[in-house]
Amino acid sequence: MKTSTIAILSALAVAVVLGGTLAFTFMGGEEDKYAECRASKVAGGKAQIGGPFTLVDENGKTVTDKDVIDQPSLLYFGYTFCPDVCPLDNARNAEAIEILEDRGVIVKPVFISIDPDRDTPELLADFTDNLHPRMLGLTGTPEQVKAASTAYRTFYQKQEPEAGDEEYYLVDHSTMSYLVFPDEGFAEFFRRDESAESMANRLQCFVEAHD
Numbered sequence: 001m002k003t004s005t006i007a008i009l010s011a012l013a014v015a016v017v018l019g020g021t022l023a024f025t026f027m028g029g030e031e032d033k034y035a036e037c038r039a040s041k042v043a044g045g046k047a048q049i050g051g052p053f054t055l056v057d058e059n060g061k062t063v064t065d066k067d068v069i070d071q072p073s074l075l076y077f078g079y080t081f082c083p084d085v086c087p088l089d090n091a092r093n094a095e096a097i098e099i100l101e102d103r104g105v106i107v108k109p110v111f112i113s114i115d116p117d118r119d120t121p122e123l124l125a126d127f128t129d130n131l132h133p134r135m136l137g138l139t140g141t142p143e144q145v146k147a148a149s150t151a152y153r154t155f156y157q158k159q160e161p162e163a164g165d166e167e168y169y170l171v172d173h174s175t176m177s178y179l180v181f182p183d184e185g186f187a188e189f190f191r192r193d194e195s196a197e198s199m200a201n202r203l204q205c206f207v208e209a210h211d
Contacts, residue, residue, distance in 0.1 A: 037205035050186035051151035058125040058137035079115035094132035095196035
């Protein structure tokens with residue numbers, strides 16, 4: 001089996017586990033104002049997903065979560081050298097963002113690299129600019145990236161490169177996209193099998209319920 005296939009299967013397996021974890025964290029006693037927007041049947045409650053982070057943006061500037069999440073934001077953890085999953089997922093996210101723009105709803109697309117050894121700010125800028133003009137790329141030190149990933153309960157693991165080709169390697173990673181509000185934090189996750197139209201509809205529902 002090709003390593004890229006293994007990476008995809010691993011990411012999907014993590015996504016299933018993460019989906020169950022997130023569904024559990026939503027369980028609580030308070031009313032969920034976003035109940036009609038959710039794809040899964042979950043009760044209200046404060047999810048323990050998200051938190052503060054410090055990273056470096058695609059312009060080389062050090063930023064915090066307060067700087068990044070200054071409006072409804074859609075976060076995705078991936079890497080620019082990803083051969084298939086990340087480009088497809090982020091192209092879907094960009095399409096959903098464009099659908100929302102046509103409806104007068106603004107959501108900020110954010111791409112957080114989990115491959116800081118290769119993903120420089122310059123590479124991130126090229127990657128995000130090709131997907132959407134408002135998409136923001138973030139990287140950082142390995143420690144900064146790990147802290148952000150841990151805050152959002154994401155998974156990633158570098159595969160061992162083949163001998164003589166150390167600069168080429170794959171990274172297994174989870175594939176959720178996360179809707180985050182500046183005042184409330186994490187609100188919802190979106191699986192990679194959701195269409196752009198469906199994602200746009202649900203994002204709009206969340207934004208309108210939030211407002």
